[in-house]
Amino acid sequence: MNNKLFCFGYGYSCDYLGHELLSNENWSVSGTTRSNEKKQSLRSRGVQAYIFDYEHPLPDPAYILEDTTHLIISTPPSDEGDPAFVSHAEDILKLKNLQWVGYLSTTGVYGNRDGDWVNENSELRPSSKRGSRRVKAEEQWQSLYKNHDLPLHIFRLAGIYGPGRSALDTVRVGTARRINKPGHIFSRIHVEDITNILLASMAKPNPGAIYNVCDDNPAPSHEIISYACEILGRPEPELINFDEADMTPMARSFYSDNKLVNNNRIKEELDVQLKYPNFKEGLKACMDAEKHAIQLFKKPFS
Numbered sequence: 001m002n003n004k005l006f007c008f009g010y011g012y013s014c015d016y017l018g019h020e021l022l023s024n025e026n027w028s029v030s031g032t033t034r035s036n037e038k039k040q041s042l043r044s045r046g047v048q049a050y051i052f053d054y055e056h057p058l059p060d061p062a063y064i065l066e067d068t069t070h071l072i073i074s075t076p077p078s079d080e081g082d083p084a085f086v087s088h089a090e091d092i093l094k095l096k097n098l099q100w101v102g103y104l105s106t107t108g109v110y111g112n113r114d115g116d117w118v119n120e121n122s123e124l125r126p127s128s129k130r131g132s133r134r135v136k137a138e139e140q141w142q143s144l145y146k147n148h149d150l151p152l153h154i155f156r157l158a159g160i161y162g163p164g165r166s167a168l169d170t171v172r173v174g175t176a177r178r179i180n181k182p183g184h185i186f187s188r189i190h191v192e193d194i195t196n197i198l199l200a201s202m203a204k205p206n207p208g209a210i211y212n213v214c215d216d217n218p219a220p221s222h223e224i225i226s227y228a229c230e231i232l233g234r235p236e237p238e239l240i241n242f243d244e245a246d247m248t249p250m251a252r253s254f255y256s257d258n259k260l261v262n263n264n265r266i267k268e269e270l271d272v273q274l275k276y277p278n279f280k281e282g283l284k285a286c287m288d289a290e291k292h293a294i295q296l297f298k299k300p301f302s
Helices: 012-022 036-044 083-093 129-148 167-173 191-203 221-232 249-253 264-268 279-298
Strands: 003-008 027-033 048-051 070-073 100-106 152-157 159-161 178-180 188-190 210-213 239-241
Touching: 003 012, 003 083, 012 027, 012 191, 027 036, 036 048, 070 083, 083 129, 100 129, 100 191, 129 152, 152 191, 159 191, 167 221, 167 279, 178 221, 188 191, 188 279, 191 210, 210 264, 221 279
Parallel strands: 003 027, 003 070, 027 048, 070 100, 100 152, 152 210, 159 188, 178 239
Antiparallel strands: none
């Protein structure tokens, strides 16, 4: 095997990328999780998995990270910053074969712009604790790029959705709500498009680059719920005004930022053509993928 991907935080997005790479015999894939159950599940699928978090650094990082050519950091930061940086920055700098590093951040680093546009050169003005932590984590990894030539690429992701993690699922289980906050929009990105963007960057490295990762159609959340209900044949939940909605502080905080995110750089620099440029195409694809999975499950063993 010529290439090795290691993911700090082998979650939903990394799983899709790893699955794609494992179809190529020239790749091996490793990563971390916080759950012993998930570690065993990943290993059964060909991913060499390890336990890692702030309290549990990698037990033998030189051995575990050896021969890594491509590294993704997808661990949620704390007030101290990114746990992979805090625990293993020096180990990562010692990797001799490292060609490409991707840090998965969020568009939350831009904060609230009252509906105005932002691009990768916009000032970072986070309006939440989560956003501030991401800014600190970005700065930590950028320090290794600036001072030690780490081949770093930052990807600022919008809201991630895909099969098993979309508005279809909240409608099915009865937890979907249609919240109306006039003028407020969210940006989203389908998990398959995240995979394609990361692969495009790996094929065309540009250390120091930052990319906004979102689709072409930011939209109010209640429109997504309405469309999910339409294609599922379910009645729409009642439209509730934001000021009157009973929401947790966490849920309410997602409505504090309102901005339009420019995604031109992934198209112009990486030549990416989004597979799902809007939520309607993305949700239809989620529905088709879930139907296909059900049919595969129903097939008898030969």
